Amino acid sequence: MRILCFVLTCILYTQVVFSERLQVVTTYPYIADITEKIGGERVRVIPLARGDYNPHVIIPKPSYIAKLRRADLLIINGAQLEIGWLPPILKQANNGNVQPGERGFLDLSTYMHLIDVPTSVSREQGDVHPEGNPHFCMNPDNILLIAKAITDKLCEIDPESKSLYQTNYTEFEKIWGQKTKEWEEKMNPMKGVKVIEYHKNYDYFLQKYGLIIAGTIEPLPGIPPTSRHIGEVEKLIESEKIRCILQDVYNPKDASEYLSKKLNIKMIIFPQDIGAVKEAEGIISLFDEMVRRITQ
Amino acid sequence: MNFKYVFFILITATASVLGQDDFPVTQSKAGSPFNQSKFVPDISMIVDFSWVSRDIDNGVFSELHMPGFTHHHDKEGHDHSSMNSLKGFNLNYGEISFYSIVDPYFDLFAVLHVAEEHAGLEEAYITTRKLPYGFQVKAGKFLSSFGRLNEQHTHYLDFAERPLVLNAFFGEEGLNELGTRITWVAPTDFYLMLGTEILMGENEASFGTAGFSDVNGLVNIHESENPNLFVGYARSSFDIEETVVLFGFSYAHGKTRMDEGFSASEDEGTAIDASTDILCGDLTVKYIIDAIHNISFQSEYMHRSIDGSLYNRDTSFTVAKNSLERKQAGFYSQLVAKLGLRWRAGVRYDLMNLNDVIIGSTKQNYPENPARYSAMLEYLPTEFSRLRLQVNHDESKYLHTSNGLIYKPYTEFILQLNIAIGAHGAHSF
Numbered sequence: 001m002r003i004l005c006f007v008l009t010c011i012l013y014t015q016v017v018f019s020e021r022l023q024v025v026t027t028y029p030y031i032a033d034i035t036e037k038i039g040g041e042r043v044r045v046i047p048l049a050r051g052d053y054n055p056h057v058i059i060p061k062p063s064y065i066a067k068l069r070r071a072d073l074l075i076i077n078g079a080q081l082e083i084g085w086l087p088p089i090l091k092q093a094n095n096g097n098v099q100p101g102e103r104g105f106l107d108l109s110t111y112m113h114l115i116d117v118p119t120s121v122s123r124e125q126g127d128v129h130p131e132g133n134p135h136f137c138m139n140p141d142n143i144l145l146i147a148k149a150i151t152d153k154l155c156e157i158d159p160e161s162k163s164l165y166q167t168n169y170t171e172f173e174k175i176w177g178q179k180t181k182e183w184e185e186k187m188n189p190m191k192g193v194k195v196i197e198y199h200k201n202y203d204y205f206l207q208k209y210g211l212i213i214a215g216t217i218e219p220l221p222g223i224p225p226t227s228r229h230i231g232e233v234e235k236l237i238e239s240e241k242i243r244c245i246l247q248d249v250y251n252p253k254d255a256s257e258y259l260s261k262k263l264n265i266k267m268i269i270f271p272q273d274i275g276a277v278k279e280a281e282g283i284i285s286l287f288d289e290m291v292r293r294i295t296q
Numbered sequence: 297m298n299f300k301y302v303f304f305i306l307i308t309a310t311a312s313v314l315g316q317d318d319f320p321v322t323q324s325k326a327g328s329p330f331n332q333s334k335f336v337p338d339i340s341m342i343v344d345f346s347w348v349s350r351d352i353d354n355g356v357f358s359e360l361h362m363p364g365f366t367h368h369h370d371k372e373g374h375d376h377s378s379m380n381s382l383k384g385f386n387l388n389y390g391e392i393s394f395y396s397i398v399d400p401y402f403d404l405f406a407v408l409h410v411a412e413e414h415a416g417l418e419e420a421y422i423t424t425r426k427l428p429y430g431f432q433v434k435a436g437k438f439l440s441s442f443g444r445l446n447e448q449h450t451h452y453l454d455f456a457e458r459p460l461v462l463n464a465f466f467g468e469e470g471l472n473e474l475g476t477r478i479t480w481v482a483p484t485d486f487y488l489m490l491g492t493e494i495l496m497g498e499n500e501a502s503f504g505t506a507g508f509s510d511v512n513g514l515v516n517i518h519e520s521e522n523p524n525l526f527v528g529y530a531r532s533s534f535d536i537e538e539t540v541v542l543f544g545f546s547y548a549h550g551k552t553r554m555d556e557g558f559s560a561s562e563d564e565g566t567a568i569d570a571s572t573d574i575l576c577g578d579l580t581v582k583y584i585i586d587a588i589h590n591i592s593f594q595s596e597y598m599h600r601s602i603d604g605s606l607y608n609r610d611t612s613f614t615v616a617k618n619s620l621e622r623k624q625a626g627f628y629s630q631l632v633a634k635l636g637l638r639w640r641a642g643v644r645y646d647l648m649n650l651n652d653v654i655i656g657s658t659k660q661n662y663p664e665n666p667a668r669y670s671a672m673l674e675y676l677p678t679e680f681s682r683l684r685l686q687v688n689h690d691e692s693k694y695l696h697t698s699n700g701l702i703y704k705p706y707t708e709f710i711l712q713l714n715i716a717i718g719a720h721g722a723h724s725f
Contacts, residue, residue, distance in 0.1 A: 053587045062487040088722055092724065123678070
């Protein structure tokens with residue numbers, strides 16, 4: 001009985017302590033950083049996945065269930081990026097406030113214009129996303145749309161702090177505008193440059209700055225490279241002027257390294273989220289680092 | 297005034313002309329105005345094939361059992377739905393599942409288990425979507441969340457079959473019952489979930505509800521009060537950096553009614569009227585090495601105690617009643633590693649470490665410590681297809697003959713192909 005009392009007291013205590021601030025859970029670190037910039041002191045933001053892991057195949061730790069249980073708001077990337085790991089833990093969290101369709105649920109992809117929407121869908125084409133390429137956060141223009149969607153959502157569920165959120169958004173919009181100009185200038189000479197990426201991770205970034213995606217190391221999305229496909233990429237590199245291979249941090253690097261050594265082409269380890277490389281500490285430094293690495 | 301009318305007419309005419317132009321296009325886009333195809337639930341199909349090589353004959357294999365735990369099957373056309381039971385090729389099962397949000401309040405999940413010649417509803421249940429204070433209710437027919445592995449579907453298991461102890465206590469289909477479940481997730485920093493289930497308790501391996509009586513009416517045991525089975529469990533988890541620790545305790549209590557030919561009017565038969573408690577402790581430790589590699593240790597220990605009466609009827613219809621006490625336990629431990637993007641490998645050890653069966657005051661002389669050793673290697677082209685090679689060395693099975701029990705250890709190789717198509721939901725940890 002005493003133990004039970006103790007447990008209940010602990011539970012009540014934790015509830016009181018944490019209820020002061022709005023609990024926001026985000027699936028990926030980049031969403032967490034933007035939310036912190038808008039929410040400021042009013043929110044406690046908890047990202048689930050790590051930025052240096054494959055965002056498609058996150059191991060659904062039971063501790064995520066505890067985080068979702070107490071959330072007032074859940075913000076996801078959407079466009080089926082989380083489909084392989086989020087649905088069961090969201091269901092097990094027994095938190096009706098953050099289920100899809102509820103007020104405490106925000107799917108960022110619904111505010112985006114997605115590219116590469118397949119006209120027909122078959123798993124013969126590998127791990128395709130029927131709604132389009134889900135890595136839209138790689139376009140800096142989209143980050144502003146995301147920040148706006150998060151601001152609107154925070155204002156909706158916590159109208160008392162509306163002015164704070166709006167002030168923070170205006171501030172972020174200003175800084176982001178300056179940074180966007182800076183990146184634009186730095187990326188200007190890259191127009192028309194051809195690159196190869198491992199996975200279709202960076203299409204939004206590359207399209208924004210006018211780079212040309214000549215091919216991917218993966219033969220199909222989610223399918224590891226085969227020797228035959230690598231042979232084709234080799235021919236491509238030999239026949240066309242390719243500047244570099246963009247390799248993410250979580251997929252095996254052997255194929256890219258092999259091509260890089262054999263054909264003397266640069267392989268760039270390229271981040272896709274905060275924490276993927278140590279320099280990418282926040283949403284601004286993530287883009288700083290991408291621009292720095294590709295223009296180097 | 298007139299001008300206004302003319303203007304109005306012009307606008308209406310233009311609109312109707314434009315509308316007529318649009319008409320065939322909108323019609324073909326929208327299809328039937330009563331089209332509901334957007335509401336088709338998530339449907340998936342899983343098919344499991346295997347090729348088996350075993351050093352004993354199919355006939356002998358189908359008669360094997362673990363004395364004290366599982367029964368030897370008599371001639372009575374026993375439906376042997378065992379997986380991988382034949383040497384050569386096997387079509388183990390097909391599984392068709394449906395999932396959809398019903399309305400703002402419920403989700404529905406249903407699984408059809410399909411064999412070559414028959415099909416059955418394996419699971420069909422609703423869950424609530426937004427009960428307050430961290431509660432969720434499940435109702436229908438479902439696999440109990442008792443222990444770690446019981447609620448997992450066969451295609452999600454790390455090995456071709458369930459561990460010995462699960463098969464011994466719950467049968468090959470697991471503890472799958474009609475009933476209801478309530479879970480509560482604590483609003484704490486670490487994961488803590490408490491759950492309770494009220495189930496019919498018809499599981500043939502440990503429970504059972506139907507009454508029995510002998511032909512002369514000397515013994516007449518009524519059917520048990522239903523629902524008959526109560527399950528409770530607590531699960532918790534914490535992370536130490538990239539190591540996930542998940543553990544749980546489960547308890548099941550129910551009445552046991554088993555009739556093995558006792559109520560029949562020929563041969564001899566036995567029946568059990570008892571009360572059964574099963575305790576289970578489980579532990580999973582997963583170390584996430586990097587984005588691709590991880591290694592996972594998992595173990596489950598179960599203890600069953602059955603207390604009650606055993607009725608024996610011989611061919612001359614005399615009935616003997618004896619006290620029955622069974623204290624039995626077993627566990628499995630497994631280590632599974634993800635070796636690369638497409639490779640997994642694992643080993644498992646099964647042991648039934650307690651088998652005390654006392655009838656009257658006589659301890660039964662059952663073989664002790666039946667064990668099984670397994671190893672597997674998986675190749676996963678995508679998340680939708682899996683090829684697995686498994687080796688089992690089983691030292692747990694015996695053959696019942698007129699001369700008593702004969703020990704029949706065997707070794708088998710299983711090459712298993714598991715395929716999933718359609719909209720299949722993700723799996724939990």
